[in-house]
Amino acid sequence: MRKLIVFNQVTLDGYFAGPNGDISWAHAAPQDAEWKGFVADNATSGGVLVFGRVTYEMMASYWPTPQAIKDDPVVAKGMNSLPKVVFSRTLDAVSWNNTTLIKGSLPAEMRKLKAESGKDLVILGSGSIVSQLTQEGLIDEYQMIVNPVVLGKGKTMFDGIRKQVPLKLTKTRAFRNGNVLLCSESRSQG
DSSP: OOOEEEEEEEETTSOSBOTTSOOGGGGOSOOOHHHHHHHHHHHHSOOEEEEEHHHHHHHHHHTTSHHHHHHOHHHHHHHHHSOEEEEOSSOSOOOSTTEEEEOSOHHHHHHHHHHSSSSOEEEESOHHHHHHHHHTTOOOEEEEEEESOOOSSOBOTTTTOOSOOOEEEEEEEEOTTSOEEEEEEESOOO
């Protein structure tokens, strides 16, 4: 059985995006060698990327471009070559390399994906998917990069959570650029 992991950057006040979806703050920290190495390792370590429509459209509009390949060739290669799944009720087709569109029930389809053999599933962005799958107890691990910035308002991944979700902190790592990695396992999987 595959694990379902959330990997997202959040602000100190808990937002994964600004009020209008802005994520420029997530790229504002100094890009020192330690941070760049961590990002490159993450992008090339494998797994199946999981997106909702909004995040998929944002990622698909950037990573396959010549600009992305020029700016960050290692990450672009990983993003473009890894298998991807997008959950959407409104998309009719997907064009980004190695992407599968799933239109069925999010919890039911995710249970099927988790039951398959293969590499772990990793959700990037996609706050509404994170919220829905958290409520269903389907997320095994949360990997959050806390950025040293406060927005005051924005979008949370956990909007609409109706009950407390117990987690166990399993790993931390502080980066010289001020970002902090917090890894937590879910204590209640569904």
